[in-house]
Amino acid sequence: MKRVAILSYDGCWAMGVFSVTDFFRIVALLEQHLGLTQRYAVDVLSADGAAVYAASGHKIQPDAAITDTGHYDLLVIPPIEGVRLAAGFTPEPHVLTWLAARREAGTHLLAMTTGVCFLAAAGFAQHQLLATHWAYARQLKKCYPASQFVTQQPFLQSGGIWSTGTLNGSFDALLEILAQERGDQFSQLCATHLLVSGPERLNPILPGHRNHCDELMLRLQGWIELHHAKTLTIERMAREVGLAERTLKRRFQQATQLSPNLYTQKVRIDKAKKLLLATDLSVKAIAYEVGYENVSFFVRLFKTHTEQTPAQWRTCKVAITS
Structure with missing residues (x-):
């Protein structure tokens, strides 16, 4: 079974967290209807296992702390609220250390829009382009001059690191990951059930x-x-x-x-x-x-x-x- 982790933290966008949990819920429903073995288990994590407060102020109760878990195949980092990013938000050092350990162990990383600041702060992507939200590319470049940020792409991928320019781009990245693991037909079928956009626009x-x-x-x-x-x-x-x-x-x-x-x-x-x-x-x-x-x-x-x-x-x- 593939293990997926979603890193929740104070100031993250809740829709980033729950769009991923809902994506894999759709995957599980399709697996059930097609008589396939369930392939994915999803955990929402926080730095210490305690509840965090999303950008909206709503509480997110994680399943575990980052230090209480083993290996994950995919780690998703939801976006940080832009106001906080502009105010100087930087990821906590012990979270970056944990990310580095996961990366060293072979975990693939998916950073959603402004969540790319975690990748830049950890120094994972100094020699590749990173997609991010158009409104914060300049701010991110100022904070992380060693990284290159682009804003016109739904997602970019290189060496097991994924970054996205939009929320829909995050679904695109997940669908491509799914295609690599589950096959093209299954991923296409999942895309048609997402209700994010008409099929001709995906x-x-x-x-x-x-x-x-x-x-x-x-x-x-x-x-x-x-x-x-x-x-x-x-x-x-x-x-x-x-x-x-x-x-x-x-x-x-x-x-x-x-x-x-x-x-x-x-x-x-x-x-x-x-x-x-x-x-x-x-x-x-x-x-x-x-x-x-x-x-x-x-x-x-x-x-x-x-x-x-x-x-x-x-x-x-x-x-x-x-």
């Missing part, structure tokens, strides 16, 4: 392809994901980021391990997966929705990427009830 689950620090290519990836249904040519992409076409193709391949055209295909197929699971649209309508006018070509491409036809993919659709 970011793609493409594990590993944001694992780089080329900020310009990250911006282009986001642009492709936003405009995937339009006609996207190398010329148009190059114009968007101000590069020569040859330079664009080289940098994109180096950063993502995919060509720009193949990445566009993967984004479109991912969007189609979600629509197949979450809607009753026809395969023809979905093909058009994600950017393909030729439905036969779309079906062949879908099968190339998934080894299933769109109709076969749709058969894994289940209804979740509470």
Whole structure:
């Protein structure tokens, strides 16, 4: 069983804590409906096991203290209230020591927006980009000049460290983690039940392809994901980021391990997966929705990427009830 910990602390946003517990509740319900063994156990922790008070003033009662627990596979750090961050909030030294020990033991870390201050304070990410909330990137850079912060990305991942720019980006990161551990179909099914956004607006689950620090290519990836249904040519992409076409193709391949055209295909197929699971649209309508006018070509491409036809993919659709 995979063990997940959520670090609660005074001034954290409660929605950061409970959005993660609710995410894994949805995972557990889907596992139950599909007859799968429950894979995840989730604990809410605090530094000493005592209750903490969220940014709203509401009390959060943790399950245990950080020192009373063993190994965790994933540790989630919710965001700190921006007012407190601006007032000079710094993580407690003994919490940072505990984080370092967990990191040394192989625990993966997910910092939600301003919670990235814990990663920066611990010195975990001095040679990689960190995503964070747009309003606090300058403040974080002032406090942690050795770290690099970006604000345009839903999430970034490198070396087992995840950081997010938005709350929805935190769900995107969790879905990608789930895809790596549970498989793409299960993660896509979970995405359709989150009720965070319509399936056509959810970011793609493409594990590993944001694992780089080329900020310009990250911006282009986001642009492709936003405009995937339009006609996207190398010329148009190059114009968007101000590069020569040859330079664009080289940098994109180096950063993502995919060509720009193949990445566009993967984004479109991912969007189609979600629509197949979450809607009753026809395969023809979905093909058009994600950017393909030729439905036969779309079906062949879908099968190339998934080894299933769109109709076969749709058969894994289940209804979740509470």
